[in-house]
Amino acid sequence: MPDERGTVRNGLLGDCAWPSKNQASCTFIVMVAFIAGSLYMVPGVGNVIPGDRKFLSGRHLSTAHSGTEPNGGACASCDADPQPASAKVLDGAWAPRSHIFDQFTIEEADDIKAYVTDTLRLTDPSTIPDGSPGPQPTQDILYRIEPMPPPKAAAVAYLDGHGPEPERFAHVITYRGTASPRDIMEYRVGPLPVSNTTTTIALRAPGEIPFVKHPVDSISGGWGQEAVGKGAFELKDIFLSMTGGYCYASWVEDVSDLPEPSNVTAFDARGIPVQRHPCDWTFLSWLEYPVLQKDMMKRVALIKWQFVPEGRGGEEAYLHPLPLSFKMDQTDPNPSLWRNFDFEYCHQGPFDTAAALLEAFSDGSITRCSAPAFGTPGYDYTWATTDPRRLRAGNVEPGPRQYSPRGLRFAISSTRHTGRRFRWFGWEGHVTLRGDTGIALHDVTYKGRRILYELSHQDMYVSYSGYGGDGQTFYLDSAFGIGQNTRALKRGYDCPWNSAYLGSELQYGTAGAARQEDVICMFEDDMASPTWRHTHVGDSRGPHADGARAVEFVVRTVATIGNYDYMFDVRFKRDASIEVKVTMAGYMSTLFFDPGGGTRRDTPFGTRVHTNVLANLHDHLSGWKVDLDVAGVNNTFLTQTVKAGTFAEALKDVDPGAEAPGWISEPVLKYISTRRPDKEVGLVMNASQPTVWQFVNEKETNAWGMPRGYVIQSGVTTAQLLPPQHPLTKAAAWTKYHLAVTRSKDNEYRSHASMYDFFNPADAIVNLDNYLDGESVTNTDLIGWVTIGVQHIPRAEDVPLISNFGANFYIKPWNYFDSMEAIDTDSDDTDEWESCLPDLEGAKTYKWSFN
Ligand SMILES: [Cu+2]
Incomplete structure (x- = not known):
């Protein structure tokens, strides 16, 4: 995402990583850090969350809440917990049961936190001294609490009404800084709620996950600040040269010791101009990335720098890269011993120490990059901002609006839980938002039969190229x-006006849980085209056209991870298919570019998009888990490939040895080759061998004797281009396949463990390839692991912002029905059943509304 994201900092995060500390001062600091353009990347930054919605929404986002007024005359008698308006809706499929997939509420998370802090003797956050960057790398701390997925068999039995509600367990992750060697540990805690029968069971062996694999967090960001500051301060002459008068000295030295220029204007968190020293942290920010080093017991970070125009702290900084980076060894338990090395300046070096680089810089033995204009007085950076700059002629009248003339036609459950169940034209499903991986749907049924047990986002992978x-x-x-x-979604922009908005409660690593409003929207999308149509030209009743309007029900969330935005859509259609779509937006990640200098070698790796800015090549790969249950849990995986060959080849399965019939003169023709892979398999699309990937129930056929099935079909997508032995491919084996099919197992519930595998990725803790271990994919419970994505060759039009582009895949019925399913949506688009949105008065956990 960051493409661009990074992590950042300005070193302020540490104070806020433990939310129970001084909240007031913390909030202020976080706001400042936000303005300085860095912070959201860090897991565990509690205050990104609660508190100020205006802050969260960003400066241009409206935070107006329209309250609970009904939409456009929705029916008058709404029920706080709406009941199915039609007998077609199945008994037991409505809200109460799928809550077993919900995330924890704040209260639940607090209970578990208190329990494990006591049981595992974790450091109590309230004992962290004020002013400390946060927990130390030698303490035992709680990192994350998340629900453990219920065993599928038990969950299905409960959902289907013939089993008890599964007991609930938490998956708890801790850092064990007191262990020898230090490690990361996972526990299963439950049953919940906490009682005298609750136990804590370790899920990993001691040392199995080395401590150095922890993600970018308040430890690396908070304690790394000191080492970063040291490195930067030593290089202040180079920073002054690179930026036209700015350096990075805060927290290291008294800035009053620095020479002129003394004071420049910047903006504080409220946008008010203030005088600041040009060498305080306001004008520069740093980003932390893993280095692909080989020693799995070391932790080495790359520190990359960018300029923050006017200290304003928007994401404009991502378009102001500086030609300096270095590595930091964060392996030692004592952060004061973290060492900076491999300094690279304008693609010269690496220099082992800052002193060596400074000496070469001072004695003229290396070339200086042409000084960018970034820091010169009057520098105009509006090219990099999202402030409206001009309006196109004619852009003064309101544009088209999407509305629902008789009220919204979908229903949403009204519960006190953290997930929601929806119903729309035969579809039902339950949506939650997982803190780590994002949107997840469960128990998706169509006209009463389950199609998907789970459809969940797994991860976004982005890898960049560059000479440096x-x-x-x-x-x-x-x-x-x-x-x-x-x-929070921006009403009318991120989602149309006829949307319902839902909040959720999310876990934030060490920061605990917090509530976010308006993070999911649901709406009916008028596709402004027919879903099916035909003009009967020769009909004896006279020519006429029949058709139905394409309308889709959309569940959408948008994640903004640093500089990059990902919009996730799950789109339900009335032909019983689903489209999953990921679109990208936001700021690109960039590199300093000197057209006449040493950085010209970056040109094969990106595109020059401004005077001293090169946006570098990268990809975005999105992984999904698709647990299809087609007419039951046990399915068989089949492939149907279109091939060209001889009659003998085409007929070899049905009439071996058959020869070409005499009535055909051309011996080569196209045919369908149906194959049943005998074991778990990872597949890559091949345009010259188009294939449908079918999940069928061979024990149920449609009226024509075809096994009832669903297919997973990619839209336009790219593939993993790095070789299998590359550390990033090892860290994200799922990126190798457009579809991998594995047997469902409760202990193989996710395709990755990126919170561990971001650092030292070649030694992946969870590897999808390990699931592909030769088991049968016939008449058993199957999972499809889907990857879609794009290669992003940057272009000038991606500045200042990338305009949405993306990738998608479909989940489509394939002989599941006897005929086209959408035929029962008539040409007038008559409501099948109307429903009301629930009265919000009874929904304590959620505050949501519709326009
Ligand atoms: Cu991109």
């Missing part, structure tokens, strides 16, 4: 928390 070390960056976004970086 600062170009070799990458992201596994779930390590930063895709759900926890999901922010």
Whole structure:
């Protein structure tokens, strides 16, 4: 995402990583840090969350809440907990049961936190001294609490009404800084709620996950600040040269010791101009990335720098890269011993120490990059901002609006839980937002039969290229928390006016849980085209056209992870298919570019997009888990490939040895080759061998004797281009396949463990390839692991912001029905059943509304 994201900092995060500390001062600091353009990447930054919605929403986002007024005349008698308006809706499928997939509420998380802090003797956050960057790398601390998925068999039995509600357990992750060697530990805690039968069971062996694999967090960001500051202060002459008068000295030395220029204007958190020393932290920010080093017991970070125009702290900084980077060894338990090395300046070096680089810089033995204009007085950076600059002629009247003339036609459950169940034209499903991986749907049924047990986002992978070390960056976004970086949607922009908005409660690593409003929207989308149509030209009744309007029901969230935005759509259609779509937006990550200098070697790796800015090549790969249950849990995986060959080849399965019939003169023709893979398999699309990937129930056929099935079908997508032995491919084996099919197992519930595998990725803790271990994919419970994505070759039009582009895949019925399913949506688009939105008065946990 960051493409661009990073992590950042300004070193302020540490104070806020433990939310129970001084909240007031913390909030102030976080706001400042936000303005300085860095912070959201860090998991565990509690205050990004609660508190000030205006802050969360960003400066241009409206935070107006329209309250609970009904939409456009929705029916008068709404029920706080709406009941199905039609007998078609199945008994037991409505809200109460799928809450077993909910995330924890704040209260539940607090109970578990108190329990494990006591049981595992974790450091109590309230004992962290004020002013400390946060927990120390030698303490035992709680990192994350998340629900453990219920065993599928038990969950299905409960959902289907013939089993008890599964007991609830938490998956708890701790850092054990007191262990020898230090490690990260996972526990299963439950049953919940906490009682005298609750136990804590370790899920990993001691040392199995080395401590150095922890993600970017308040430890690396908070304690790393001191080492970063030291490195930067030593290089102040180079910073002054690079930026036209700015350096980075805060927290290291008294800035009053620095020479002129003394004071410049910057903006504080409220946008008010203030006088600041040009060498305080306001004008520069740093980003932390893992280095792909080989020693799995070391932790080495790359520190990359950018300029913050006017200290204003918007994401404009991502378009102001500086040609300096260095590495930091964060292995030692004592952060004061963290060492900076491999300094690279304008692609010269690496120099082992800051002193060596400074000496070469001072004695003229290295070339200086042309000084960018970034820091010169009067520098105009509006090119990099999202402030409206001009309006196109004619852009004064309101544009088209999407509305629902008789009220919203979908229903949403009204519960006190953290997930919601929806119903729309035969579809039902339950949506939650997971802190680490983002949107997750469960128990998705169509006209009463389950199609999907689970459809969940797994991870976003981004890897960059560049000639310099600062170009070799990458992201596994779930390590930063895709759900926890999901922010309030802007009404009428992120979602149309006829949307309902839902909040959720999310876990924020060490920061605990917090509530975010308006993070999910649901709406009916008028596709402004027919879903089916035909003009009967020769009909004896006279020519006429029949058709139905395409209308889709959309569940959407947008995660903003640092500089990059990902919009996740799950789109339900009335032909019983689902489209999953990921679109990208936001700021690009960039590199300093000197057209006449040493950085010209970056040109094969990106595109020059401004005077001293090169946006570097990268990809975005999005992984999804698709647990299809087609007419039951046990399915068989089949492939149907279109091939060209001889009659003998085409007929070999049905009439071996058959020869070409005499009535055909051309011996080669196209045919369908149906195959049943005998074991778990990872597949890559091949345009010259188009294939449908089918999940069928061979024991149920449609009226025509075809096994009832659903397919997973990719839209336009790219693939993993790095070789299998590359550390990033090892860290994210799921990126190798457009579809991998594995047997469902409760202990193989996710495709990755990126919070561990962001650092030292070649030694992945969870590897999808390990699931592909030769088991049968016939008449058994199957999981499809889907990857879609894009290669992003940057272009000038991506500045200041990337305009949405993305990738998608479909989940489509394939002989599941006897005929086209959408035929029962008539041409007038008559309501099948109307429903009301629930009265919000009874929903204590949620505050949501519709326009
Ligand atoms: Cu991109």
